[in-house]
Amino acid sequence: MRNMCLLLSYDGTDFHGWQFQPNLRTAEGTLKDALARILGERPKLYAAARTDQGVHAKTQVVNFATERGIPVEGLIRGLNSLLPADIRVLRGGEVPSEFHARYSAKSKTYRYFILTSPLNSPFLRRYTLHVPQGLHVEGMQRAIQAIVGVHDFSAFTKKSTSYRNPVRRVLSAKVKGRGEIIVMEIRAEGFLRYMVRNIVGTLLLVGKGKIDEEGFKAILESRDRDMAGPTAPPHGLFLWDIEYEPSLLFPPYRLGV
Amino acid sequence: MRNMCLLLSYDGTDFHGWQFQPNLRTAEGTLKDALARILGERPKLYAAARTDQGVHAKTQVVNFATERGIPVEGLIRGLNSLLPADIRVLRGGEVPSEFHARYSAKSKTYRYFILTSPLNSPFLRRYTLHVPQGLHVEGMQRAIQAIVGVHDFSAFTKKSTSYRNPVRRVLSAKVKGRGEIIVMEIRAEGFLRYMVRNIVGTLLLVGKGKIDEEGFKAILESRDRDMAGPTAPPHGLFLWDIEYEPSLLFPPYRLGV
Numbered sequence: 001m002r003n004m005c006l007l008l009s010y011d012g013t014d015f016h017g018w019q020f021q022p023n024l025r026t027a028e029g030t031l032k033d034a035l036a037r038i039l040g041e042r043p044k045l046y047a048a049a050r051t052d053q054g055v056h057a058k059t060q061v062v063n064f065a066t067e068r069g070i071p072v073e074g075l076i077r078g079l080n081s082l083l084p085a086d087i088r089v090l091r092g093g094e095v096p097s098e099f100h101a102r103y104s105a106k107s108k109t110y111r112y113f114i115l116t117s118p119l120n121s122p123f124l125r126r127y128t129l130h131v132p133q134g135l136h137v138e139g140m141q142r143a144i145q146a147i148v149g150v151h152d153f154s155a156f157t158k159k160s161t162s163y164r165n166p167v168r169r170v171l172s173a174k175v176k177g178r179g180e181i182i183v184m185e186i187r188a189e190g191f192l193r194y195m196v197r198n199i200v201g202t203l204l205l206v207g208k209g210k211i212d213e214e215g216f217k218a219i220l221e222s223r224d225r226d227m228a229g230p231t232a233p234p235h236g237l238f239l240w241d242i243e244y245e246p247s248l249l250f251p252p253y254r255l256g257v
Numbered sequence: 258m259r260n261m262c263l264l265l266s267y268d269g270t271d272f273h274g275w276q277f278q279p280n281l282r283t284a285e286g287t288l289k290d291a292l293a294r295i296l297g298e299r300p301k302l303y304a305a306a307r308t309d310q311g312v313h314a315k316t317q318v319v320n321f322a323t324e325r326g327i328p329v330e331g332l333i334r335g336l337n338s339l340l341p342a343d344i345r346v347l348r349g350g351e352v353p354s355e356f357h358a359r360y361s362a363k364s365k366t367y368r369y370f371i372l373t374s375p376l377n378s379p380f381l382r383r384y385t386l387h388v389p390q391g392l393h394v395e396g397m398q399r400a401i402q403a404i405v406g407v408h409d410f411s412a413f414t415k416k417s418t419s420y421r422n423p424v425r426r427v428l429s430a431k432v433k434g435r436g437e438i439i440v441m442e443i444r445a446e447g448f449l450r451y452m453v454r455n456i457v458g459t460l461l462l463v464g465k466g467k468i469d470e471e472g473f474k475a476i477l478e479s480r481d482r483d484m485a486g487p488t489a490p491p492h493g494l495f496l497w498d499i500e501y502e503p504s505l506l507f508p509p510y511r512l513g514v
Contacts, residue, residue, distance in 0.1 A: 011379040056380070086379045122268040122343045123313070127380060 001065045004075075005095040006031075008060040010087040013126050013235065017053040018060070027051070027087055031062070034082040038075060039068045048101045048242045049108055052194070054234030056127065058111075061101045061242050099244075107171055107187050109241040110196045112232065114182040114204075128181065129200075129236035135207030137177040143206045143216035144173045144184070147199060154223035156199050157192035158231075166192060166223075175203070182207075185240070194231050202229035258322045261332075262352040263288075265317040267344040270383050270492065274310040275317070284308070284344055288319070291339040295332060296325045305358045305499045306365055306448075311491030313384065315368075318358045318499050356501075364428055364444050366498040367453045369489065371439040371461075385438065386457075386493035392464030394434040400463045400473040401430045401441065404456060411480035413456050414449035415488075423449060423480075432460070439464075442497070451488050459486035 008031070016024040020032065028045055036042045043064035051057055070078075072092050079089045098104070115121060115128040116135055147153075147170045154166040170188040184203065186196055202219055205211045211219075219227045265288070273281040277289065285302055293299045300321035308314055329349050336346045355361070372378060372385040373392055404410075404427045411423040427445040441460065443453055459476055462468045468476075476484045 009379050058380075080376060085377060085382050088376050088379055090376060119337060119345050119347060120342060122266050122345055123315075123384060125342050 001067060001097075002069075003063055003065055003095050003097050003099055004072075005061065005063045005093055005099060005101065006076075006079075006089050007091040008057060008062065008087060008089055010057050010060065011126070012051060012054050012056040014086055015053070017055070018047055018049070018051045018057075027057070027060070030083065030087055031079075031089075034079050035064070037082055038070065038078045039066055041066070041068070046101045048105050049191075049239050051237075051239050052234055055237045055239065056235075057239040059241050060239055061105070061244075063095060063099055063101045101242075104244055105242050106245065107189055107243045108191065108239065109185060109187040109243075110191070111238045111240040112184045112196060112200045113236045113238070114184075115180055116182060117180040126235060127238075129233055131204065131207075133208065135182060135204070136209060137175060137182060137207070139209075139213060140175045140182075140184075140203050140207045143213045144175050144186075144199070144203060146213075146217040146220055147173050147186070151220060152223050153192050153195055153220070155219050155221075155225055155228045156195050156202070157225065158194040158198075159225045161193050163192060168192060168195070187241075196237060197232040197234065198225075198228050200232040200236070204232065205229045258324060258354075259326075260320055260322055260352050260354050260356055261329075262318065262320045262350055262356060262358065263333075263336075263346050264348040265314060265319065265344060265346055267314050267317065268383070269308060269311050269313040271343060272310070274312070275304055275306070275308045275314075284314070284317070287340065287344055288336075291336050292321070294339055295327065295335045296323055298323070298325070303358045305362050306496050308496050309451075309491055312494045312496065313492075314496040316498050317496055318362070318501075320352060320356055320358045358499075361501055362499050363502065364446055364500045365448065365496065366442060366444040366500075367448070368495045368497040369441045369453060369457045370493045370495070371441075372437055373439060374437040383492060384495075386490055388461065388464075390465065392439060392461070393466060394432060394439060394464070396466075396470060397432045397439075397441075397460045397464045400470045401432050401443075401456075401460060403470075403474040403477055404430050404443070408477060409480050410449050410452055410477070412476050412478075412482055412485045413452050413459070414482065415451040415455075416482050418450050420449060425449060425452070444498075453494060454489040454491065455482075455485050457489040457493070461489065462486045 010027050015027045018027045020026050020028045045062045045064050048061040076089050076092050113128040115130050118132050120130040150169045152167050168190050172187045174185045176183045206216050267284050272284045275284045277285045302319045302321050305318040333346050333349050370385040372387050375389050377387040407426045409424050425447050429444045431442045433440045463473050
């Protein structure tokens with residue numbers, strides 16, 4: 001069996017998320033249909049992350065096992081000719097048998113984009129959350145530092161989800177203002193469901209001056225979802241990059257940007 | 258009567274162009290419907306340019322006459338709450354009675370965006386033409402200079418359209434490469450139908466090495482549409498900016514970027 005890896009990019013707007021669901025247009029289902037037409041079999045796909053409905057992927061990584069000896073270049077070209085324009089296979093290759101898109105990932109990076117212009121932009125509306133007011137970026141920059149390190153993120157997970165282990169290690173967290181665009185970036189070894197969107201929703205309370213840096217920290221430490229802000233909508237969120245041990249990467253490619 | 262002016266932005270993807278057509282979703286029709294709900298009348302609209310189906314407008318300017326004494330801020334807010342997300346009213350104001358969005362314009366600027374990465378981007382596909390090959394940007398830069406000045410643009414108009422006067426003055430023309438994006442910008446006192454898209458389609462022949470700078474100039478001088486390249490598709494094209502005499506602008510706004 002060959003272990004094949006694909007690097008994808010998709011616009012989440014018109015997908016019901018990554019994960020296959022019968023009778024719904026999902027990114028996984030769309031990719032599987034295309035793979036089935038080329039390989040003559042429907043391989044089980046392992047993805048680095050299951051993006052929720054409406055969330056985009058600048059980078060998504062999947063792997064699957066196949067007996068088919070199809071050359072990688074032909075596979076990528078064939079997939080892109082079959083796939084709709086909102087999902088593209090950027091790269092691919094054979095990887096060591098122990099490679100697993102999710103379990104081999106050392107870290108994942110998400111970015112969330114906010115547009116603060118008075119009016120929403122017809123051109124950015126699918127990829128940014130529109131917040132038509134000035135946000136206090138420095139306050140958000142200070143507050144977000146509280147999540148760096150190992151923490152119980154129960155306050156920021158999906159309500160009514162219970163994790164056996166809600167502890168995750170966040171490697172870096174940044175807020176950058178670039179004109180009318182604010183970008184939040186969180187890199188972590190793992191994420192809970194809705195974790196980024198709940199952190200963003202709570203950081204927005206800081207940006208609007210409704211809570212301060214200490215208040216943000218207190219919410220994290222409370223481990224109580226009811227203390228945190230609302231879940232930010234999905235369309236500003238991008239699964240941005242995924243990091244692996246270099247020895248697991250398929251030469252001559254590097255995954256990510 | 259008050260002469261009112263509005264500055265708009267729209268994503269042309271889902272509009273059948275600017276101009277009203279019964280039973281089709283057009284930008285003009287959409288704006289008129291919203292105006293009618295606020296004003297209680299359907300004013301005749303004068304637009305700076307009639308963008309074709311699929312063409313975007315970073316800046317479109319319209320004016321209309323009304324007896325209604327509605328404050329401008331309320332009008333803009335009301336319109337944006339009624340309009341769909343792919344069209345926004347950015348600014349507005351009362352202008353002198355002699356102002357006409359089209360006839361008062363000193364010049365209009367169009368930009369055309371090309372993405373030259375090997376694969377199309379799920380995120381830029383609505384706003385750029387994908388040309389998956391390297392283009393010779395310097396050759397295109399030299400060739401485009403031929404259109405600057407006063408010329409008969411019959412070679413670059415819509416086939417089977419006859420203009421009483423196919424002569425137009427082009428004020429500036431540029432091609433810029435920014436990484437994988439190539440931007441062409443043409444500023445002119447007036448444009449013929451399909452003029453920008455036909456110039457772009459012919460410049461692409463230069464970029465691909467099929468004709469040279471001299472060949473491009475010969476096509477312009479031939480005044481024969483059959484000599485020129487194919488019409489470039491609409492989705493890379495933006496009506497970008499419109500210039501008026503400062504005395505006609507509504508203070509404290511400046512139109513455009």
